[in-house]
Amino acid sequence: MLSKFRTTEISDPRFESNQLRHITVKSSNLRQRGDITVYVPSGYNLEDLPIAILLHGVYGSHWIWSQKTGIHLKMESWIKNKEIKPMIIAMPSDGLWGDGSGYLPHTHADFEKWITEDVVQAVIELIPQASLQSKLCIAGLSMGGFGALRLGVKNHHMFMAVSGLSSITVLKEIKLFVQEPLTSYHQLEKENESIYQTILKYKEHIPPFRFDCGIDDLLIESNRKLHLQLKKLNIKHMYKENPGKHEWPYWETYIKDTFLFFNNILNK
Template sequence: MSKFRTTELSDAQFESNNLRYITVKSNNLKGRGDLSVFVPSDKEYSDLPIVVLLHGVYGSHWIWSQKTGIHLKMKSWIEAREIEPMIVVMPSDGLWGDGSGYVPHYTGVNFEKWIVEDVINAVVELIPQASEKSKLFISGLSMGGFGALRIGLKHHDKFTGVSGLSSITVLEEMKLFVEEDLEAYQQSISENISVLKTALKHKDNLPPFRFDCGVDDELIEGNRTLHQELKKEGIPHIYKENPGKHEWIYWETHIKETILFFNNLL
């Protein structure tokens, strides 16, 4: 029995480059949500790992594929046997304002549960190569890095590995990018406003995680602070700085480090 009132899956005869498209009606969104899904070619695959890849502000489900060609890269890396076959699911964030922050909102729309529950359930239900046995990973850029790090560490029972690129590290940094009032993002649970607070609350159960940032990125100081505070607390993690700014060429270049990190955890 479906976990959704309605689902739509693209027709294979019209798909290309291993991309499939899903729309489901989500109780958490109080409406419909969209997913782009990279699925490795071999139909005999089963129980494939699932990488949830979150976008940043202004974007949607299509942006990772159409700005970085991640689906083409995954196909190439799999064919070259650099990585094991994996599914990559790229959901919209819920399309609230300039960006939902992937957090619950006071209106009752829960953008966190959309990712943790609905996105994964949709892939397991509609993509034959996935199953409830599939290992789960989560990553994202900027706002999506905040979502990935916070959600991945909080829901450590679900995720085998977590990674963030050029991540917002505290919810207040959303003001650098969005026109919506920060009051709309206010949280009653302190761990929802800070990656560090999430890590501290769950420090005894954290999955392996990493994050990186460009040295000329406006979010670099937040990433450095997070790294130093995690070190101070003795929380294992990987942190790396690279040349680059808050821009697509950085994410296109460095997403491979994240995928290799996940591959090494399989």
């Protein structure tokens, strides 16, 4: 396969541990290098595995899901216990702009296409257990929830299922977290600034999706509002509130709901 990327690097299996691999590619969308941590299930003769893209929140990077929640260890256990069928988890950086790129197109780099084009391509090129036949899902937390829900709905032709945890629902909420001015995130397409507006635009073609939020989360009211807006439109979705705040113990606890949801959709 002819590589889409000018340069690619992948970790040497001799020095990898706990089923984690690490990729760096030079991305034309980022106009620089981008990193992806990848969980690949153990076992032989695994091919065409589904790929779940897992997006981080502000301040984070490609390593944070594995090193803050142990998601790779959890997945290995869930697969061995036959709770979930084998799937790859691709955990990219958001492009490392400011405190967080929002997974949006910016004037100097397209952080959206980095996820929907480059990350998928890099995993298919460099991970033997993935292929063009691999089915795709996408999820994320906070800013990553905003990215996952928006990109998953917008690219409904790509993604089989979509999930957000403690999601930012409108772009202006990113100012609760980042140092950069809101004007830096300005979008020509206004649906890029609101999950509800994105869903409204693509409401005839929405993949199965869910979102959840902690009852003591600073984003709970906006998640409730989105849920009510979708109910009024009779747009099918799953919404759940759980005990917890906007913090890693919540995401570590409730990420399993997302992967059970993906597993159910992928294996219908």
